[in-house]
Amino acid sequence: MIWHHYRLEGKVLRTNDQLTLWKSDRGSVSIDKDTLAVAITLNGRPQGYIFGGNGKMILDTIVETEQGAVGKPIEEQLTEPFLMLGNPQDIESRITPATGGEQRDFLTKAEDVYHKFFGEERALDFGCHGHHQEGLIFAFADDSGKFDLLIPHGSKIVYKAQHIVFVSDENRVIMKSPESTVVSHNGKCIIVSGQS
């Protein structure tokens, strides 16, 4: 087991343009121009960011079955700071140091998100492969102070929020919501009602 110690930088950055952080047939995460960002580093190298501004997360948590479609799209406005780990190279060139009075307030909120996500240890175990290199991890703070997690990796997606768990790859979809649990594999499907 290898534990990596991450660090939140103190320098606030700003996006020069609208940025699409992730996009696939199933969903997307994007942030508007002038969104503030602060880097999360490992051994001095950026591994991710905490963003604060306006953004949008879309995820089609819909499962097609022979009986009809189950689920609905999720569309969240991202107005509170959220964390992203992975793919920092594409972002580095599109952010510049920020100037302005709102930096202090954002940094305080970003530290809060960082501490909640990493905990007091400020370390994550990504196994023997070393630091987080493949796929992305998004953590959106919800109303209860917990995180909604979105982990896309190629065609695979894991989404865990307060009321829904959604896991999909090319041939399989598993969705658990208060209404139902759906397991679909190569066109075969089981739907289990969650209603009593």
Place this chain on the structure above:
Amino acid sequence: MSEDLREEMKKLKEEIASLKDQMKDVGRGERRHKGGFYVDIGGPVQDYMDDVMQSVAEGVQGELEKSIFIGPGGTRIVTRGRPLNKEPEEPVDLSQAASVMSALGHEHRLRILNELMSGGKYINELQERLSEITTSTLSSHLNVLEEAGLVVQEKMRGRYLITIPGRTAYKMATKMASFIKHGEER
């Protein structure tokens, strides 16, 4: 001679009456079943069997209703034409029912659902197949179907998909139409 004949006729009548009685018993004991005939094995035994079957079916029904979802009302096992679940059903939300029926109450919308029965489609695919409906009208109909929960649209790809309630509602509407048509013919 005539007395012999009368005697013979009397015997024959008695025999016919006796056969008629036997036929009545057979009629009571032998019921037509979907797959053929079965013979009633006696009142008390039949009642006992009915109770056992009902108890087993109620158990299965309970388990199924806890877990397996088939339609909006869940699964239902019916014996001898009456539902096993004796508890009063949940009150129906009539305004929601009216909303669904209203969404179904247009030939164009039923035709849209019919197109979606074979799989999700983009709006241009629907437009090609339903060329007599204008684009704006098609969008408007799709909005009505979506609000009623009969159709869902993917945010990313934009395809329209028929939902489980949508499929059930479409089947219900077409079966009802077929039932009424055949009822009129009869």
